Amino acid sequence: MNIMSQTGTAQSEVTVNTANGLHLVPCSRIAELARSYPACEIHIRRAEATTTVDAKTIFDLMTLGALQGTQLILEARGDAADEVISKLVDLFESDFGLENRN
Amino acid sequence: MIIKRGIPVSQGVVVGPAIVVGTEDMRVPERTIDEDQVESEIQRFRAAVEKVCEDISVNQKIASEQIGAQAGAIFGAHLEMARDPKLMGEIESQVTLNFNTPEFAASLVLGRYAKLFEELGDRYFAERAHDVFDLEKRILRNLLGQHREDLGNLTAPALVLAHNLTPSETAQLDRKYVLGFATEVGGHTSHTAILAGALEIPAVVGLGSFLSKVTSGEMVMIDGNKGLLIVSPDENILASYRSSQEEMRITAEKRETLTALPPETTDGTRIKIMGNVEFPEEAKLCRQRGADGIGLYRTEFLYLGKGKQPTEEDHYQAYCEVIESMAGDPVLIRTLDIGADKIPGEYEGLYPEENNPVLGLRSIRLCLYDLPLFQTQLRAILRASIDADVGIMFPLVSSLMEFRQARMIVRETMEDLEEQKIPFNPNVKIGMMVEVPSAVMLAEEFAREVDFFSIGTNDLIQYTLAADRSDPSVAKLFSSGDPSILKMLRMIINAANKQNIPVSVCGQMSSDPKFISLLIGLGLRQISVTPQVISELKQVIRSMSVSEAEAIAEKALTLDVARNVESFLRGELHKMCPDLIR
Numbered sequence: 001m002n003i004m005s006q007t008g009t010a011q012s013e014v015t016v017n018t019a020n021g022l023h024l025v026p027c028s029r030i031a032e033l034a035r036s037y038p039a040c041e042i043h044i045r046r047a048e049a050t051t052t053v054d055a056k057t058i059f060d061l062m063t064l065g066a067l068q069g070t071q072l073i074l075e076a077r078g079d080a081a082d083e084v085i086s087k088l089v090d091l092f093e094s095d096f097g098l099e100n101r102n
Numbered sequence: 103m104i105i106k107r108g109i110p111v112s113q114g115v116v117v118g119p120a121i122v123v124g125t126e127d128m129r130v131p132e133r134t135i136d137e138d139q140v141e142s143e144i145q146r147f148r149a150a151v152e153k154v155c156e157d158i159s160v161n162q163k164i165a166s167e168q169i170g171a172q173a174g175a176i177f178g179a180h181l182e183m184a185r186d187p188k189l190m191g192e193i194e195s196q197v198t199l200n201f202n203t204p205e206f207a208a209s210l211v212l213g214r215y216a217k218l219f220e221e222l223g224d225r226y227f228a229e230r231a232h233d234v235f236d237l238e239k240r241i242l243r244n245l246l247g248q249h250r251e252d253l254g255n256l257t258a259p260a261l262v263l264a265h266n267l268t269p270s271e272t273a274q275l276d277r278k279y280v281l282g283f284a285t286e287v288g289g290h291t292s293h294t295a296i297l298a299g300a301l302e303i304p305a306v307v308g309l310g311s312f313l314s315k316v317t318s319g320e321m322v323m324i325d326g327n328k329g330l331l332i333v334s335p336d337e338n339i340l341a342s343y344r345s346s347q348e349e350m351r352i353t354a355e356k357r358e359t360l361t362a363l364p365p366e367t368t369d370g371t372r373i374k375i376m377g378n379v380e381f382p383e384e385a386k387l388c389r390q391r392g393a394d395g396i397g398l399y400r401t402e403f404l405y406l407g408k409g410k411q412p413t414e415e416d417h418y419q420a421y422c423e424v425i426e427s428m429a430g431d432p433v434l435i436r437t438l439d440i441g442a443d444k445i446p447g448e449y450e451g452l453y454p455e456e457n458n459p460v461l462g463l464r465s466i467r468l469c470l471y472d473l474p475l476f477q478t479q480l481r482a483i484l485r486a487s488i489d490a491d492v493g494i495m496f497p498l499v500s501s502l503m504e505f506r507q508a509r510m511i512v513r514e515t516m517e518d519l520e521e522q523k524i525p526f527n528p529n530v531k532i533g534m535m536v537e538v539p540s541a542v543m544l545a546e547e548f549a550r551e552v553d554f555f556s557i558g559t560n561d562l563i564q565y566t567l568a569a570d571r572s573d574p575s576v577a578k579l580f581s582s583g584d585p586s587i588l589k590m591l592r593m594i595i596n597a598a599n600k601q602n603i604p605v606s607v608c609g610q611m612s613s614d615p616k617f618i619s620l621l622i623g624l625g626l627r628q629i630s631v632t633p634q635v636i637s638e639l640k641q642v643i644r645s646m647s648v649s650e651a652e653a654i655a656e657k658a659l660t661l662d663v664a665r666n667v668e669s670f671l672r673g674e675l676h677k678m679c680p681d682l683i684r
Contacts, residue, residue, distance in 0.1 A: 024176065024233060025175045025176060027179070027182075028178055028179035028181075028182035054188070056187070057186050057189070058179070058186050059188060059215050059218075060188065062219060062230065065222040065223065065224060
């Protein structure tokens with residue numbers, strides 16, 4: 001999809017589906033993606049919480065301790081906010097490209 | 103000879119020379135630097151991190167090729183950690199503002215993060231603290247200029263012993279040369295356990311301190327079944343190891359030949375052997391062992407130990423997995439069979455202490471009481487059964503009223519799904535567990551209304567003889583061979599055969615080889631057992647004819663005490679199969 005980068009805000013709710021939750025490998029994929037949008041601020045928080053973590057740092061993402069089934073809110077502010085949120089949602093929905101092992 | 107006991111995390115037994123992966127002495131030499139050294143120290147730090155990133159990338163490539171994408175992904179994550187701007191920023195601040203050496207700063211900051219992970223509660227997350235320490239070691243190693251032996255240098259098969267094995271340490275291992283792992287620390291979710299599982303080699307962790315007692319080259323044994331590490335095993339142990347390896351090979355061969363043969367009596371009657379399962383993974387085992395289907399799928403595990411009730415999707419996933427594994431063979435799913443006290447969520451504490459939870463609000467009664475709970479499970483079963491041969495089995499049915507109500511709810515659930523235009527299988531069979539004496543007495547009436555019977559001998563014996571089988575003081579009273587039980591079995595099987603509905607026995611009685619002749623002699627043609635005993639029971643079935651079985655059953659029914667029945671059947675089994683392979 002060819003979207004013109006717009007400055008703005010965007011957000012989405014996602015569910016953690018991977019068997020071991022949002023562990024090291026998924027967190028690294030999120031951080032990697034987030035860091036490729038330097039002009040955008042991206043934060044994640046648990047659905048029922050107010051404290052957010054910076055999605056660009058893997059250490060912060062790990063501290064979410066999000067187990068399978070956790071609902072998370074993704075928020076982006078800045079250039080291409082829509083695009084990054086959309087790509088993050090894809091990551092979550094494709095289980096981060098990991099094999100689904102029970 | 104030294105024997106140490108630890109946590110077995112990957113099965114198998116192996117003997118061979120040890121290779122001790124060195125514990126380095128990573129002492130951080132200095133804490134502080136002078137102000138005029140800050141600039142050069144930062145440069146030195148950044149160069150070390152560059153090197154670390156290069157090394158990790160190389161490891162990632164090798165691991166992906168040698169072991170798989172999953173192992174490679176771990177290194178991707180390590181790389182991400184090494185490049186994390188927040189981490190780098192914090193370490194560099196310690197250097198520029200606090201005048202710490204980069205070694206001290208890295209140790210401090212990473213140590214803090216490791217502790218954070220450990221406090222995350224969930225075991226899997228806490229284990230990842232080791233990944234942080236792994237990164238710390240790499241950075242320190244580069245800053246301190248240390249060189250190390252790694253497993254990429256193995257040239258002959260060996261058993262790897264270490265304090266702990268981190269992804270970077272095992273990155274370059276050649277799977278040809280690694281026979282097993284043993285570590286001083288670690289648990290079920292440690293990297294060692296995961297890797298050993300993937301490579302399918304024996305591993306024991308959490309052994310406690312032992313590295314000082316063993317040197318590279320020494321002969322060691324790792325027993326991943328019992329969780330043992332034996333340094334310099336003596337000749338006795340080695341001899342029994344060799345003979346058990348040989349035995350295992352012979353049994354495996356015999357079992358191979360048996361799997362191909364059908365469970366048929368000598369006069370050509372085919373008996374169906376189904377499997378009892380609890381976890382979806384067991385279904386695959388059943389198929390491997392040649393089961394004709396799943397005769398009892400216990401669904402309780404979905405509710406227990408999770409802290410919250412399973413959703414319809416949770417049920418659906420599990421059922422689909424089992425049904426798919428069985429590739430068209432029949433699957434009988436038993437609905438919830440536990441008491442209200444065991445259901446997580448609203449029930450806890452809602453009911454007064456029951457005097458007799460076994461006789462209380464449980465199983466089908468609980469389901470009829472809590473329709474949303476019941477229908478969640480039913481919906482998932484109906485949806486998962488599309489194009490499959492599935493039966494729904496109600497446990498603890500004690501009256502016709504109960505069965506009819508439950509069946510009506512299944513029909514209502516089907517109507518709901520239809521209205522919601524959600525596809526399901528309208529042809530699922532609906533049957534019951536026969537385990538309450540009242541159901542036995544009305545076997546003929548029930549047989550007219552159900553699609554199949556499954557005799558749950560465990561509970562039937564308990565309710566009939568009024569003896570708790572887990573109570574050692576009355577354990578002797580609990581016997582599958584009790585004459586009252588035999589008469590009940592005859593009643594049930596006759597009622598089923600008269601109405602031409604399938605009947606099977608799914609309790610422990612049918613997994614016991616000496617009862618097979620009796621059950622077949624009474625007219626049973628289907629059993630459901632733990633997959634591990636399927637080949638043994640096949641041998642028993644193949645050693646008898648139906649007429650022999652009928653004679654045995656007739657004789658057994660004349661005996662008046664359980665002990666005599668059991669001795670008689672044991673004797674008959676020995677006559678028929680003198681060399682049974684377990």
